[in-house]
Amino acid sequence: MHRTPVAQTLPDFPWDSLADAKSLAQSHPDGIVDLSVGTPVDPVAPVIQSALSSVASVPGYPTTHGTIEFREAAAKSMERRYGIAGIDPAAVLPAIGTKEMIAWLPRLLAVQAGDTVVIPELAYPTYEVGALLAGASVLRADSTVAIGPQRVSMIFLNSPSNPTGRVLGVDHLRKVVDWARERGIIVVSDECYLGLGWDTQPVSVLDPAVCGGNLDGLLAVHSLSKTSNLASYRAGFVVGDPELVGDLLAVRKHAGMMVPLPIQAAATAAMANDEHEAEQKERYRRRRTILLEAVRSAGFTVDYSEAGLYLWATRDEPCRDTVQWLAERGILAAPGEFYGPTGNKHVRIALTASDERINTAAHRISA
Numbered sequence: 001m002h003r004t005p006v007a008q009t010l011p012d013f014p015w016d017s018l019a020d021a022k023s024l025a026q027s028h029p030d031g032i033v034d035l036s037v038g039t040p041v042d043p044v045a046p047v048i049q050s051a052l053s054s055v056a057s058v059p060g061y062p063t064t065h066g067t068i069e070f071r072e073a074a075a076k077s078m079e080r081r082y083g084i085a086g087i088d089p090a091a092v093l094p095a096i097g098t099k100e101m102i103a104w105l106p107r108l109l110a111v112q113a114g115d116t117v118v119i120p121e122l123a124y125p126t127y128e129v130g131a132l133l134a135g136a137s138v139l140r141a142d143s144t145v146a147i148g149p150q151r152v153s154m155i156f157l158n159s160p161s162n163p164t165g166r167v168l169g170v171d172h173l174r175k176v177v178d179w180a181r182e183r184g185i186i187v188v189s190d191e192c193y194l195g196l197g198w199d200t201q202p203v204s205v206l207d208p209a210v211c212g213g214n215l216d217g218l219l220a221v222h223s224l225s226k227t228s229n230l231a232s233y234r235a236g237f238v239v240g241d242p243e244l245v246g247d248l249l250a251v252r253k254h255a256g257m258m259v260p261l262p263i264q265a266a267a268t269a270a271m272a273n274d275e276h277e278a279e280q281k282e283r284y285r286r287r288r289t290i291l292l293e294a295v296r297s298a299g300f301t302v303d304y305s306e307a308g309l310y311l312w313a314t315r316d317e318p319c320r321d322t323v324q325w326l327a328e329r330g331i332l333a334a335p336g337e338f339y340g341p342t343g344n345k346h347v348r349i350a351l352t353a354s355d356e357r358i359n360t361a362a363h364r365i366s367a
Contacts, residue, residue, distance in 0.1 A: 010132055014125060014338040021327040028330025033361040035350040036332040038162070038309050040229040042283060042354075045276035048228065051269035052262045062261040064253045066094040066237075070264045073271040074222070074237050080274065081195060084206050091215070091242040093249055094259040094267070097234035098192055098223040102126045105188055105219070106134035106154055108251045109244065115153040122164055122340045124190065127156045140340055144179045154186045160193040160202050160307035163339045163348040167202045167307050173210045181217055186244065192223035192236070196281060198288060199306035206240060215241045226309060227277045228270040235259065235267040284309060287351045287358040294362035295349065303346070311349040312336070322347045329364040 018036060025032040065071070071089035078084045095101035103126050106117055117131035121140045131138045131154075141147050157176065159168035173189075180187045189205035203210060206220050219240040225231035238245065252258075259267075270276070292311060295302060300313040315322050319335040326333050326347070334350075336343025353361070 006133070010129055011125065015334075018323070018332065018334070021323050022332050024324075024327040025330050025332045030330060030360065033331045033353060033357045033364070035353060035361060036334045036348075038226065038350050038352050040225065040231050040352055042229050042280060044229050044233075045270070045273070047273050047276065048230070048266045048269050052233075052266040055262050055265045058261055060261075062258045062264060064093075064256075064258050065090075065249055066092070066259060067261075067264055067268070070094060070237075070268045070271075073268045074239060077271040078204075078206070078222075078239065081277075082204050082207070084204055084208070086213075087206075087239060088242060091245045092237055092239045093245050093252070094264060095221070095236040095238055096257060096259055097225070098190070098221050098236035098238075099126050100234070100257075101221055101236065101238055102156075102188075102190060103130045103133060104257075105238075105248075106130045106136060108248055109154070109186060110247075111136050111153045114151065116150040118147060118152055118155040120156065120158055120161065120340075122161065122336070122343050123156070124158060124162045125338065127158075127190075144176060152183070152185050154188060155180055156188050156190065157205060158190040160196065161304070162190075162193065162308060163310055163334070163336065163343070163346075164303065164312040165193075165305035165308040165310055166312075167197070167200050167304075170203055170207070170209050173203065173205055173207075177205065177211055177218065185217070187218050189218070189220045191220050192226060193308040194222070195227045195277065196284065196309060197307040198285065202307050217241055217244070219244055224267055224270050227280060229280060230266065230270060233263050233266055235263050235270070237267075283355075284351050287353070287355065290358055290362050291349065291351060294365045298365045309351045311351070312346055313349055314346045316345060319344055319347050326365075331361050331364060 071092040074092045075087040075089050111134040113135035115136045116139050117136045118139050118141050119127040121142045128138050194202050219238055221238050223236040295313050302311050302313045305311050319337055323335050334348040336346030
């Protein structure tokens with residue numbers, strides 16, 4: 001029987017190509033400073049840990065739709081943190097980490113072979129993977145004008161952007177939403193970094209100024225990995241058009257895509273508590289200030305980077321040369337080509353390291 005493994009239809013996993021640079025960085029006498037991934041390093045808040053253990057003895061299956069407490073906490077957090085009122089908790093669906101949700105959204109929402117999924121020109125690789133898993137074609141475009149005549153089924157937006165930290169304004173978001181609605185296209189907005197604005201305040205695609213209070217055709221994906229340090233918990237949610245959320249729920253029930261109950265309890269506590277989130281944001285703000293000054297003092301240009309957890313930096317040379325330059329100083333960064341062809345002269349430098357490691361990286365870069 002002839003069989004083509006699914007993995008052969010997908011791009012190579014980008015970070016595997018960093019092995020040599022990582023080995024070089026690890027050889028530094030004072031150790032590596034790994035700024036190549038956005039992995040949280042700070043402790044999980046006690047209130048979240050307590051919530052996790054509070055249901056550790058519950059033996060039954062969780063529901064795919066999640067507890068009402070989870071969904072209400074998500075809806076209230078969207079209003080409290082981002083000014084989006086009136087979300088029906090029924091239109092919230094837990095995710096087993098938002099990477100999983102993004103990867104399967106095209107397939108679960110009936111995107112098919114012959115369809116086109118639009119992703120940003122510089123994009124988190126999982127948008128492309130999700131389209132390919134559904135058998136669809138991928139088009140990189142940052143404007144509706146660049147899309148052309150293709151039969152588009154879904155558009156992924158990402159503001160603030162990973163990798164660039166670019167923030168899309170209200171007018172831009174509204175234009176995309178209006179254009180998509182005229183054509184019956186689903187808009188999925190990855191808003192995992194929405195709470196991490198620095199030079200400007202990011203806006204959700206569900207904001208009334210963008211969508212007019214009408215959620216039809218819109219989904220927003222939110223993660224607790226960055227703002228609450230819950231990457232290891234795999235906790236997030238999707239919210240928006242009740243019909244689309246209902247479609248996702250119906251399929252995910254069949255597939256057993258359930259967030260474990262202790263994780264739901266922990267996420268509920270995280271969404272109900274803003275104090276720990278504000279403290280974490282302040283940590284990243286301090287680290288960003290230190291690293292940004294060092295990178296600029298070393299002659300880098302930093303583009304966008306007005307929000308999120310990364311500096312999008314360039315020395316106006318091939319990105320792999322910059323990765324090598326940093327690795328020689330014991331620092332590992334991600335080459336911009338991971339995120340699309342137009343990133344070939346940039347590197348993505350993460351803020352997700354301890355204060356000590358950020359200070360160490362800043363000293364090495366400045367020296």
